[in-house]
Amino acid sequence: MQTSYLRQRWLLPQLLLATLLLACAQSPEQDARSLIPIQSANDEKSYRYLILENGLRTLLISDPQTEKAAAALDVYVGSASNPADRGGLAHFLEHMLFLGTEKYPDAAEYEEFVTEHGGSHNAYTAFEHTNYFFDIDHAQLESALDRFAQFFISPKFDAQYVEREVKAVQAEYQLGIKTDARRNLDVYREVVNPQHPASILGVGTTETLADRPDAPIRDDLLDFYRQYYSANLMALVVLGRQNLDELEALVRPMFKPVPNHQRKIA
Numbered sequence: 347m348q349t350s351y352l353r354q355r356w357l358l359p360q361l362l363l364a365t366l367l368l369a370c371a372q373s374p375e376q377d378a379r380s381l382i383p384i385q386s387a388n389d390e391k392s393y394r395y396l397i398l399e400n401g402l403r404t405l406l407i408s409d410p411q412t413e414k415a416a417a418a419l420d421v422y423v424g425s426a427s428n429p430a431d432r433g434g435l436a437h438f439l440e441h442m443l444f445l446g447t448e449k450y451p452d453a454a455e456y457e458e459f460v461t462e463h464g465g466s467h468n469a470y471t472a473f474e475h476t477n478y479f480f481d482i483d484h485a486q487l488e489s490a491l492d493r494f495a496q497f498f499i500s501p502k503f504d505a506q507y508v509e510r511e512v513k514a515v516q517a518e519y520q521l522g523i524k525t526d527a528r529r530n531l532d533v534y535r536e537v538v539n540p541q542h543p544a545s546i547l548g549v550g551t552t553e554t555l556a557d558r559p560d561a562p563i564r565d566d567l568l569d570f571y572r573q574y575y576s577a578n579l580m581a582l583v584v585l586g587r588q589n590l591d592e593l594e595a596l597v598r599p600m601f602k603p604v605p606n607h608q609r610k611i612a
């Protein structure tokens with residue numbers, strides 16, 4: 347039997363997996379047929395798959411019992427798309443994205459809002475995916491989702507936080523140096539074909555993310571964002587207590603402005 351604890355414990359992992367599957371699907375039409383979960387008799391949730399006007403693939407999950415609402419957005423781009431001389435650029439962008447938008451310019455506001463309402467948020471950058479996610483008290487879904495959507499509509503990438511976040515990336519790099527997982531990865535990078543993107547450092551350092559005379563790091567970040575952060579390369583999953591019609595009425599207007607540049611998967 348699924349206890350309340352287990353239900354909440356597996357909330358975000360389930361959402362992250364769903365966004366990955368949606369983002370990787372061959373075509374939006376295929377998604378509709380194959381990605382609505384086959385429900386067990388014990389699954390009381392209901393599901394709806396949508397493709398928004400801008401091509402954003404969206405899965406809505408209504409769970410009238412849930413204590414927390416949650417959302418995850420996957421962008422089908424990751425470290426594999428880092429320029430050869432800019433290891434860590436996708437990861438650095440992931441750090442900078444959360445730091446204020448035109449609508450909510452205060453860089454700390456999102457984190458404060460989520461934690462004040464019993465939630466958590468995070469993101470990760472993998473080889474082919476970058477994933478952003480949060481959970482929050484179920485009554486605050488609309489407010490949290492509005493903040494979250496703006497990161498993909500009008501992020502500020504405020505120049506005043508560039509240096510701080512480059513240092514945060516460097517700290518992550520140093521923290522991982524002694525872990526087995528990082529050592530395995532470093533060996534792999536040494537032996538793989540140097541022409542393959544797997545040979546490029548994924549996490550980044552103060553060296554790979556340094557300003558250069560002809561290329562400030564923020565300019566390279568903006569180029570990367572414009573190149574790959576396109577609605578047709580994204581997938582969104584939203585879970586809340588609301589019924590499916592109510593969830594759809596929330597999500598459509600919030601995410602419709604995410605620009606679609608019709609990008610191809612790199």
Ligand SMILES: [Zn+2]
Nearest residue numbers: 437441515518
């Ligand atoms: Zn990081």
